[in-house]
Ligand code: ZN
């Protein structure tokens with residue numbers, strides 16, 4: 120039996136999935152690299168840069184079998200042409216609604232597909248807001264060494280925060296985050312950036328009395344001091360500490376009300392107020 124998130128503080132140091140490792144790129148991107156049990160085939164998520172992926176594949180002796188793309192931003196797709204040239208047989212999965220070139224299989228909400236070379240099936244979840252083409256990939260499990268569900272959510276849900284709303288509306292982003300929040304509590308949340316420390320600094324401004332959040336801030340500082348990624352997190356941890364998944368929490372509503380100068384009408388208005396606050400938060 121799993122205790123509710125409020126019964127104890129979910130630990131910020133989440134044991135990562137054994138088949139998934141980060142390939143750091145640029146200043147703060149993570150390109151997630153999956154490998155099969157025999158360590159022969161690989162898949163990568165959001166390869167913004169080919170060079171670090173090619174180096175990681177070469178050093179592990181892996182062949183690229185598949186690529187997952189969550190949305191069109193260059194820091195997520197910039198490496199595609201070079202990876203396709205190096206591995207012409209790799210299958211690139213991405214959003215149906217995307218203008219990105221070089222996507223072989225274009226998926227929409229409700230679609231599901233098996234990942235080449237892996238014991239895994241991904242459900243496609245449309246999550247517009249950060250961009251209009253943004254999708255997430257959700258697997259009930261990957262292989263059978265670890266039975267936890269896995270979510271690749273790009274720049275929509277971050278550890279302790281969420282992406283900026285560049286192309287969509289606050290209503291779209293609220294609905295998209297709601298779709299992700301409805302996934303199982305033990306889902307491993309693999310987002311595409313290491314933004315956790317600054318996200319949590321903001322979260323604490325929104326909810327200074329959230330004990331789970333204070334504990335997460337402490338644990339996150341320890342992880343970062345040791346050079347350890349704070350990703351993956353879990354949905355339980357996000358629901359307990361991420362203000363953008365807590366638009367129905369009293370303290371988050373109150374914080375939004377203070378910013379707005381009136382009582383927010385609904386969760387969308389709470390989300391919009393908190394997101395606007397974060398956009399200007401330093
Ligand atoms: Zn982005």
Ligand code: FE
Nearest residue numbers: 192194274311
């Ligand atoms: Fe990004």
